[in-house]
Structures are given as C-alpha cells and as structure tokens.
Amino acid sequence: MEVVIVQDAKAGGELIARGIAELLRRKPDALLGVATGSTPLPVYEALASEVRAGAVDVSRARVAQLDEYVGLPAGHPESYRSVVLREVVEPLGLSPDAFMGPDGGADDVRAACAAYDAALAAAGGVDLQLLGIGTDGHIGFNEPCSSLASRTRIKTLTEQTRVDNARFFEGDIEQVPHHVITQGIGTILEARHLVLLAIGDGKADAVATSVEGPVAAVCPASALQLHPHATVVVDEAAASKLK
Ligand code: F6R
Numbered sequence: 001m002e003v004v005i006v007q008d009a010k011a012g013g014e015l016i017a018r019g020i021a022e023l024l025r026r027k028p029d030a031l032l033g034v035a036t037g038s039t040p041l042p043v044y045e046a047l048a049s050e051v052r053a054g055a056v057d058v059s060r061a062r063v064a065q066l067d068e069y070v071g072l073p074a075g076h077p078e079s080y081r082s083v084v085l086r087e088v089v090e091p092l093g094l095s096p097d098a099f100m101g102p103d104g105g106a107d108d109v110r111a112a113c114a115a116y117d118a119a120l121a122a123a124g125g126v127d128l129q130l131l132g133i134g135t136d137g138h139i140g141f142n143e144p145c146s147s148l149a150s151r152t153r154i155k156t157l158t159e160q161t162r163v164d165n166a167r168f169f170e171g172d173i174e175q176v177p178h179h180v181i182t183q184g185i186g187t188i189l190e191a192r193h194l195v196l197l198a199i200g201d202g203k204a205d206a207v208a209t210s211v212e213g214p215v216a217a218v219c220p221a222s223a224l225q226l227h228p229h230a231t232v233v234v235d236e237a238a239a240s241k242l243k
Contacts, residue, residue: 012043022054031062031125032182033063036066059093068080068081068181069180070086071105120190128192142155196224203237
C-alpha cells in the first residue's frame with residue numbers, strides 16, 4: 001500500500017485525476033469504479049477539466065457505481081444513480097450506456113445484488129476503484145464487522161452513517177434510507193487498483209486504523225492492506241494520526 005500526502009482536497013483530486021487520465025491513455029475503455037459523497041468531487045472536477053482541455057479522451061470510458069440506496073423513488077436526486085449521472089457521467093460527456101450500477105428499486109434485492117456482481121465480472125472487472133472512507137472506517141457501505149470476503153449485498157446503515165449523510169437530505173436523518181446495496185469488500189478487492197481519498201481531521205482515526213492497524217472486519221478499509229495495488233491519498237489533517 002502506498003500513502004501519498006497532499007496539500008489539500010484540490011491537490012488530491014488533481015493527482016488522482018492524472019492517474020485516471022494515464023489509465024485511460026493505456027486503456028481507453030477502462031472501467032472506473034466511482035464513489036459518491038463529498039470526498040471524490042475534486043477528482044471528478046479535475047478529470048472534467050482535463051477532458052475540457054483535451055488532455056484525455058473519455059469517449060470509451062465506462063463507469064460503475066460502488067453502492068446505492070435501497071427504496072428511494074426512481075430519479076430521486078440523492079439516489080447514487082442520480083448523483084453519478086450528475087457529477088460524473090454528464091460533466092465527462094459519457095453516454096448513460098457507459099454507466100452501470102445496482103438496482104436499488106428492485107423487488108428482488110438479493111437477485112439484483114448477484115446480477116450486479118455478475119455484470120461487473122462480465123464487463124471485465126473494475127480497473128480503478130475510487131473510494132472514500134467513513135468516519136467508522138467503512139468503504140462502500142460495508143459498515144464495521146462486514147465480512148472481508150463479502151460480495152455485493154444489502155446492508156443496514158449504522159446510525160452514525162445516517163447522521164453523516166443527513167446533510168444530503170436537507171439535514172433530516174428521517175429522510176436517509178436505512179438500507180443500501182453495496183459492493184462487498186471481496187468485490188471491491190477484485191478491482192485492479194484501489195485509490196482511497198480521505199480529507200480532513202474527521203477521517204484521521206479511520207485512516208490510521210486502516211493503514212496501520214490490524215486487518216480486521218471491525219475496520220473495513222483495513223482490507224486495503226490485502227490488495228497488491230492500493231493507494232491512499234490523504235491531506236495533512238487526515239494523515240495526522242499516522243505514526
Ligand atoms: C459512497 C461511499 C461511502 C463514502 C463515505 C465517505 O459511495 O462509498 O463509503 O465514500 O461515506 O463519504 P464522504 O466522502 O461524504 O465523507
């Protein structure tokens with residue numbers, strides 16, 4: 001695992017966007033695994049400006065969602081499908097056909113989860129998976145004590161994560177769904193390159209436990225230590241509890 005300390009979120013975004021651009025030059029139809037939340041936004045902004053500057057061709061790039069809320073009405077602005085369309089697919093000028101995600105509105109959620117794992121494999125697997133990290137060490141929505149071998153499945157959000165995410169729902173925790181579909185930790189580990197971005201002192205404990213603690217289900221992001229190509233990009237504040 002490599003840890004890269006950057007000055008701020010913008011520098012982290014630019015660094016990762018350059019890495020994605022490099023990947024797309026090598027492999028124009030790369031499958032990019034995209035996270036949602038606040039942290040990856042500078043990456044998407046930096047990548048969109050590389051595209052506008054003509055520095056990278058994304059015309060054949062594909063994107064795959066990491067997770068999705070269960071039970072939000074179709075087209076809800078905070079469904080992760082809507083978020084990825086708004087923040088990644090549209091700014092990059094990708095075709096909506098180049099975009100895949102789990103079906104959070106499926107009647108048979110278990111079948112939808114298995115179908116998503118199968119679709120990822122059929123697409124050749126994720127080339128680069130961008131990850132954020134929860135204050136409790138979650139990746140995707142694999143909350144603490146998720147199996148390190150888990151596959152895409154339905155999970156119940158912890159109270160802490162619902163509190164953290166209420167800001168996307170007018171600050172009202174009642175509007176935050178209780179359930180999500182998330183790629184499992186085993187699924188995430190199949191991506192060829194994992195890139196985790198963490199910004200701010202609120203992530204410092206989770207970063208230190210993930211990078212320097214034991215590999216343990218109690219801290220899902222510690223599973224990155226098992227991956228042969230994992231990069232953790234942090235600002236000084238998020239790095240402040242590293243030894
Ligand atoms: C969202 C996701 C989550 C977030 C994490 C951090 O797709 O996978 O693991 O990355 O909750 O969220 P932010 O970046 O908003 O602090």
